[in-house]
Amino acid sequence: MDLLQAIVAHYNHWIIIFLMVSGLYIVVARGNMIKKLVGLGLFQTSVYLLYLSPGKILGGTPPIISEQHTVYSNPLPHVLILTAIVVGVATLALGLALVVRINEAFGTIEEDEIFAGEEDE
Amino acid sequence: MTGQTLIILALLIPTTGIALIALTWWHQNLRETMTLTTAGALFYVVMLILERVLNGEQLATQAFQIVPGLDLAFKVEPLGMLFACIASGLWIVNSIYSIGYMRGNNEPRQTQFYMCFATAIASTIGIAFASNLFTLFLFYEALTLSTYPLVTHKGDDNAKAGGRVYLLILLGTSMVLLLPAIVATAVIAGTIDFTPGGILAGKTDNLTITLLLVLFMFGIGKAALMPFHRWLPAAMVAPTPVSALLHAVAVVKAGVFTIVKVIVYIFGVDALVASGNADWLLYAAGATVLLASAVALKQDNLKRRLAYSTVSQLSYVILAAAILTPISIVGAAMHIAAHAVSKITLFFAAGSIYTASHLTEVSQLDGIGRRMPWTMGAFAIGALSMIGVPPTAGFLGKWFMLTGAMDSGAWVAVAVIILSTLLNAGYFLPIIIAAFFREPGKDVKKHAHGEAPLPMVIALTTTAAGTLAMFFFPEVPLALAKLLAGV
Amino acid sequence: MIAANLPALQVVLPLFGAVLCAFLQRGILAWGVALIVSLAMPFIAAGLLIQVLDSGTISYALGGWKPPIGIEYRVDVVNAFILLLVSLIGAIIMPYAKASVEKEIPADRQAWFYAIYLLCLCGLLGMAITGDAFNIFVFMEVSSLAAYALIAMGRDRRALLAAYQYLIMGTIGATFYVIGVGLLYSMTGTLNLADMASRLGGIENSRAVLAAMAFLTVGISLKLALFPLHVWLPNAYAYAPSVATVFLAATATKVAVYLLLRYFFTVLGTVFAHKSLPIAEIVLILSLAAMFGASIVAIFQDDVKRMLAYSSVGQIGYITLGIAITNLAGLTGGIVHLFNHALIKGSLFMAIGAVFYQIGSVKLDDVAGLGKRMPITMGAFAIAGLSIIGAPGTVGFISKWYLVLGAFEKGWWWLAFLIVASSLISVVYIGRIIEVVWFRPVSAAAKRAKEPPLSMLVPTLLLVAATIYFGFDTTATAGIAGLAAELLLAGIR
Structure with a gap:
C-alpha cells in the first residue's frame, strides 16, 4: 500500500519519464523526419515538466511580495522554461525548415528512402 | 668565435644551404655550386670545432627551454664530434658524386633532391651535437622525414612501396618504442641530458633498466637491429647517392651513434656491467x-x-x-x-x-x-x-x-x-x-x-x-x- | 570602463554584429562587419586573460544583478584560455572566409552566412564565459542552431541531411544537459556554477546528483563528439562549407570539452573525486576507443574532409584522455591539446578548403597530383599533418609529451604505449593523402589548379606557422594549460 502511495505521490515523475522515454523512442525508431521532430518535441516537453513540477507549490500564489501572499511558487523555473520553450520552438522551426529543404532536394522525407537513393548513386 | 657561435653556425650553414639551393633552382651549375659551397663551409666549421675539442675545450650552447624538463640544447662530445666530421666530410664527396650521378642519369626534380639532402645533413649535425635525448629525438625524426622524399625520389610504385616501409618502420619504432623510453627516462631519472657515467644508474630496479634498454635498442630503428631492419633493403629503391647517404653518411650512422650514446651517457657502461642487463x-x-x-x-x-x-x-x-x-x-x-x-x-x-x-x-x-x-x-x-x-x-x-x-x-x-x-x-x-x-x-x-x-x-x-x-x-x-x- | 566590461563585450559584440550583418544584406559589407568583430575578439580575450593572470578570477555581474541571483560571467584561467582560443581562430578565419564564401555560398545568402557565423561565435564565447548553468544551455543552443544552419549551407544536398542529423543529436545532447542541470538545481536551489559547487558538499552521493552527473556527461559528450556519440560529426564536417568546417572543427567541440572540464572538476569535483560513478574509467575507455577506432576508420575514407573529420574524433580522444588520467601532466596535456588540435585541424581544413576552392572537390582521386599544382598549400598541409602525427618540433609533440608523461607518472606504462601506438595510425592516413598528392599523376580535376588567392593562403600559412611556433615556445600554451590544470585539480582535492 505504501508502495502504491509512493507511486501515486510522485505521479508527476511518472509522466515526465513516460514522455521522455516515448519521445526518445520516436526519435530513434521512426524514419519519417517530421515524426522524429515530433518525438524530439515530446522529449523536450518532458524536461519542461521536470523543471516546472517541483517549482509549483499546491495552494501557492504567484510570487508577489506582500502580506497576503505568504506561500508562493518559485518563479525561477517558470522563467527558465519560458526560455527553454523559445529554444525548443526555434529548434523545431529550424528542423522543419531543413525537412522542407530535404524534401525539395531528395523528393522524400523518409530516411530509408533517402539513404537507399544515396547508395544507388 | 665562442663555442656557442660555432655550434649554431654548424647548424645554420646547411639550413641556409637549403634556401640557397631553392633560390638558385633556375641555374643548374649555380645550384650545384651552392651545394658544394655549403658543404665546404660546413666542413670548415666542423674542423674549427674539432680543433677546439682536441684541445680539450668544452663546447656547448645555452639551453632553450620548451617545457620544463624539455630543452633544446647542444653540446659537443667526442663521439658527436667524430660523427659530425664523418657526415660533413662525406657530404662534400657525396655532393660531387651526386652531381655526376644525377646528371648522368637525367634524374628529375634535382632541386628538391639537393634541398632534401641539405636538410638531412642539417638534421645529422643536430643529432651529432644534441646534448639531451629530446634534441636528439627532434633531429632524429627530422632526418627520417627529410630522407623520405629522397628514398621515394623515383616516384614510381616501387619507390612508393619502399618509402612506405621506410617511413613506417623508422617512425613506428621511434614513436612507439623510443619516445616512451625517453619519457620514462625523464620520469625515472628526472633529466634526459647526456651525462658521462649515465643518468639511470641507481635510480631504479634492474627489471626497469632491462625494459628500458630493450625499448631504446629496438626503438632506435635506424640502427637496424633485427627484426627492425626491413626498411634498409626497402630503401634500396632510392638513387645511389641517397643510398650512400643512408648507409654511410647519415641515417644508419645516426642509429648506431644514438645507440652508443645512449649506452654510454644514459645507462652508463659501468652501471650496465654491474647490473648485467x-x-x-x-x-x-x-x-x-x-x-x-x-x-x-x-x-x-x-x-x-x-x-x-x-x-x-x-x-x-x-x-x-x-x-x-x-x-x-x-x-x-x-x-x-x-x-x-x-x-x-x-x-x-x-x-x-x-x-x-x-x-x-x-x-x-x-x-x-x-x-x-x-x-x-x-x-x-x-x-x-x-x-x-x-x-x-x-x-x-x-x-x-x-x-x-x-x-x-x-x-x-x-x-x-x-x-x-x-x-x-x-x-x-x-x-x-x-x-x-x-x-x-x-x-x-x-x-x-x-x-x-x-x-x-x-x-x-x-x-x-x-x-x-x-x-x-x-x-x-x-x-x-x-x-x-x-x- | 572598457576594461571592466570586457566580459560583456566579448559576447555582446558578435551578437550585435550578427544583427547588423542580417540588416546589411550585401555579402561584402557583412563580411566587413564580421571581420571587424572577429578581429576585435582576440584583443578582448587577451585582455581578459591578462587580467586573470594579474589579479585572479573575474566575476562580472551581468546587468548589475549580483550573483547568485543574477547571471554571473566568471572568468578564470581555464575559460580565459578557451575564450582566447575561440576568438583567435575566429579572427584568423575571417580574412580567409571572403574568397571561400564567395565561391561556395550564393550571393543572396552570403550576408546571412556571416550573420549566422557571428551568432555561432557569440554562442561559443557565451558558453565559455558564463558562470550560470542555464545560461550555458541558452548559449549552447544559440551556437548549435547557428551551426546547424551553417552546415546546411553546404553546396552538396547531403549537407542538409548532415545538418538534420546533427540537429537531432545536438538537441538530444542539449536536452540531456538541461535534465542534468534541472536535477542539480532541484538539489541545490541555485544555477550559479560556483554556488552549486559549494552547496553540493555532503550530498555528493545522493541519487539525484549522480543521475545529474550521468545526464550531464552524456549530454556534453554528444556535443563534443566523444566516441561513440560522434556519428553526427563526420557528415557535418564533410558537407559544411569550408569556412564553417574550419570554424566548427577548431572551436565547437573544444568549447564542449571545456564544459566537461568545468563540470567534472569545478562543479561536480566532489562527485568526481568520490568515484561513486566510474566516470574517469569510462572516459578512459571511450577515449582509447576514439583514438584507435575513429583513427582507423579515417584511414579508409575516400574524401579528405571526411578523413580529417574522423581524425578529429580520434584527436578528441586525446583531449578527453587527459581528463581520464587526472594528474597534472595528463590534464595539462589534455588542455594543451585542446589548443594545439584547434591549430592543427584549423590548418588542415583551411588547406583543404583552399583545394576545394580551386578544384571544387576533395575526393582523394581528385586531389591526386596536387603537390605539383599547389605546392605551397599542400606543403602547409604536410606540415600540419606532421603536427597531427606528433613529430617533435610541432605542437602535436607537446601534447603527446604531456600525455605520455602523465601516463608514466601514474604508473600506467600500458597507456603510454597505447598513446604512442595510436599516433602511428595518423601516420597512415596522413601518409595516404601525402602519397596521393605527390606521387600520383595529376588528376583531371586538378589539371588547371593553381595556388589559392593570397587572402586564403596567408591565413593558412599563419596557422601552420603557429603549429610550429607553439611547438617550441610553449609559455603561452602549455604554460597556461598547466595553470588551468592546477586550478581544475584543486577542485577535486
Whole structure:
C-alpha cells in the first residue's frame, strides 16, 4: 500500500519519464523526419515538466511580495522554461525548415528512402 | 668565435644551404655550386670545432627551454664530434658524386633532391651535437622525414612501396618504442641530458633498466637491429647517392651513434656491467650480424647485398658497445667511422657501375674490372675494409672490438666476429674475383662502356683513398674514440 | 570602463554584429562587419586573460544583478584560455572566409552566412564565459542552431541531411544537459556554477546528483563528439562549407570539452573525486576507443574532409584522455591539446578548403597530383599533418609529451604505449593523402589548379606557422594549460 502511495505521490515523475522515454523512442525508431521532430518535441516537453513540477507549490500564489501572499511558487523555473520553450520552438522551426529543404532536394522525407537513393548513386 | 657561435653556425650553414639551393633552382651549375659551397663551409666549421675539442675545450650552447624538463640544447662530445666530421666530410664527396650521378642519369626534380639532402645533413649535425635525448629525438625524426622524399625520389610504385616501409618502420619504432623510453627516462631519472657515467644508474630496479634498454635498442630503428631492419633493403629503391647517404653518411650512422650514446651517457657502461642487463643485447646483435651476412650471401642484386652487409656491420657496432669495456667502445666508435668511408665507397662503385653500364646484379659483373678499373679498384678496397683486412680502416675497428671482447671474456662476441668475417669474405670476394679475373659475358661485349662520369670517379677514388688513409693515420678518430671511452 | 566590461563585450559584440550583418544584406559589407568583430575578439580575450593572470578570477555581474541571483560571467584561467582560443581562430578565419564564401555560398545568402557565423561565435564565447548553468544551455543552443544552419549551407544536398542529423543529436545532447542541470538545481536551489559547487558538499552521493552527473556527461559528450556519440560529426564536417568546417572543427567541440572540464572538476569535483560513478574509467575507455577506432576508420575514407573529420574524433580522444588520467601532466596535456588540435585541424581544413576552392572537390582521386599544382598549400598541409602525427618540433609533440608523461607518472606504462601506438595510425592516413598528392599523376580535376588567392593562403600559412611556433615556445600554451590544470585539480582535492 505504501508502495502504491509512493507511486501515486510522485505521479508527476511518472509522466515526465513516460514522455521522455516515448519521445526518445520516436526519435530513434521512426524514419519519417517530421515524426522524429515530433518525438524530439515530446522529449523536450518532458524536461519542461521536470523543471516546472517541483517549482509549483499546491495552494501557492504567484510570487508577489506582500502580506497576503505568504506561500508562493518559485518563479525561477517558470522563467527558465519560458526560455527553454523559445529554444525548443526555434529548434523545431529550424528542423522543419531543413525537412522542407530535404524534401525539395531528395523528393522524400523518409530516411530509408533517402539513404537507399544515396547508395544507388 | 665562442663555442656557442660555432655550434649554431654548424647548424645554420646547411639550413641556409637549403634556401640557397631553392633560390638558385633556375641555374643548374649555380645550384650545384651552392651545394658544394655549403658543404665546404660546413666542413670548415666542423674542423674549427674539432680543433677546439682536441684541445680539450668544452663546447656547448645555452639551453632553450620548451617545457620544463624539455630543452633544446647542444653540446659537443667526442663521439658527436667524430660523427659530425664523418657526415660533413662525406657530404662534400657525396655532393660531387651526386652531381655526376644525377646528371648522368637525367634524374628529375634535382632541386628538391639537393634541398632534401641539405636538410638531412642539417638534421645529422643536430643529432651529432644534441646534448639531451629530446634534441636528439627532434633531429632524429627530422632526418627520417627529410630522407623520405629522397628514398621515394623515383616516384614510381616501387619507390612508393619502399618509402612506405621506410617511413613506417623508422617512425613506428621511434614513436612507439623510443619516445616512451625517453619519457620514462625523464620520469625515472628526472633529466634526459647526456651525462658521462649515465643518468639511470641507481635510480631504479634492474627489471626497469632491462625494459628500458630493450625499448631504446629496438626503438632506435635506424640502427637496424633485427627484426627492425626491413626498411634498409626497402630503401634500396632510392638513387645511389641517397643510398650512400643512408648507409654511410647519415641515417644508419645516426642509429648506431644514438645507440652508443645512449649506452654510454644514459645507462652508463659501468652501471650496465654491474647490473648485467646487457647480455641479451650481445646475443641480439650477434644474431643480427650472422643472419644478415647469411642473407647477404644469397642476394644477387648488388645494392641489396650491400644493404644486408650494412645491417650486419651496424650490429658490429652494437655488439661492440654491448661488450661494455672501454676498449670495445673505442672499437664501436672506430667502426662507425671505418664503415662510413668503406660503405660509401662500395655504394659509389655500385652507382657508377649502374650509370656506366646499367648493370645491377652481381652475376652480370664478370670482367667489369677491366673496363672500369678505378671503380672496381675502389670497390675492392671498400670490400677488403668490410672484411677487415689490413691495411684498410675496417681492420682497426675489428681489432679493438676483438681486443675488448677477449679482455672481458665475451667469447660469444669473439666467435661472432670471426665467423662473420668469413661470411663477409664469402660475399665480397667473389665479386672482386669475378670483376677482375672472369671473362665478360657475350652480351656485355656488345655494349662497350668505359668508366662512369668523372665526378663520380673522383668521389669514389677519394673515399677509397680515405679508407686506406684512415688505417695509416688513425690519430684523430682514435683520439676522439678514446676521449669517449675515457681511456 | 572598457576594461571592466570586457566580459560583456566579448559576447555582446558578435551578437550585435550578427544583427547588423542580417540588416546589411550585401555579402561584402557583412563580411566587413564580421571581420571587424572577429578581429576585435582576440584583443578582448587577451585582455581578459591578462587580467586573470594579474589579479585572479573575474566575476562580472551581468546587468548589475549580483550573483547568485543574477547571471554571473566568471572568468578564470581555464575559460580565459578557451575564450582566447575561440576568438583567435575566429579572427584568423575571417580574412580567409571572403574568397571561400564567395565561391561556395550564393550571393543572396552570403550576408546571412556571416550573420549566422557571428551568432555561432557569440554562442561559443557565451558558453565559455558564463558562470550560470542555464545560461550555458541558452548559449549552447544559440551556437548549435547557428551551426546547424551553417552546415546546411553546404553546396552538396547531403549537407542538409548532415545538418538534420546533427540537429537531432545536438538537441538530444542539449536536452540531456538541461535534465542534468534541472536535477542539480532541484538539489541545490541555485544555477550559479560556483554556488552549486559549494552547496553540493555532503550530498555528493545522493541519487539525484549522480543521475545529474550521468545526464550531464552524456549530454556534453554528444556535443563534443566523444566516441561513440560522434556519428553526427563526420557528415557535418564533410558537407559544411569550408569556412564553417574550419570554424566548427577548431572551436565547437573544444568549447564542449571545456564544459566537461568545468563540470567534472569545478562543479561536480566532489562527485568526481568520490568515484561513486566510474566516470574517469569510462572516459578512459571511450577515449582509447576514439583514438584507435575513429583513427582507423579515417584511414579508409575516400574524401579528405571526411578523413580529417574522423581524425578529429580520434584527436578528441586525446583531449578527453587527459581528463581520464587526472594528474597534472595528463590534464595539462589534455588542455594543451585542446589548443594545439584547434591549430592543427584549423590548418588542415583551411588547406583543404583552399583545394576545394580551386578544384571544387576533395575526393582523394581528385586531389591526386596536387603537390605539383599547389605546392605551397599542400606543403602547409604536410606540415600540419606532421603536427597531427606528433613529430617533435610541432605542437602535436607537446601534447603527446604531456600525455605520455602523465601516463608514466601514474604508473600506467600500458597507456603510454597505447598513446604512442595510436599516433602511428595518423601516420597512415596522413601518409595516404601525402602519397596521393605527390606521387600520383595529376588528376583531371586538378589539371588547371593553381595556388589559392593570397587572402586564403596567408591565413593558412599563419596557422601552420603557429603549429610550429607553439611547438617550441610553449609559455603561452602549455604554460597556461598547466595553470588551468592546477586550478581544475584543486577542485577535486
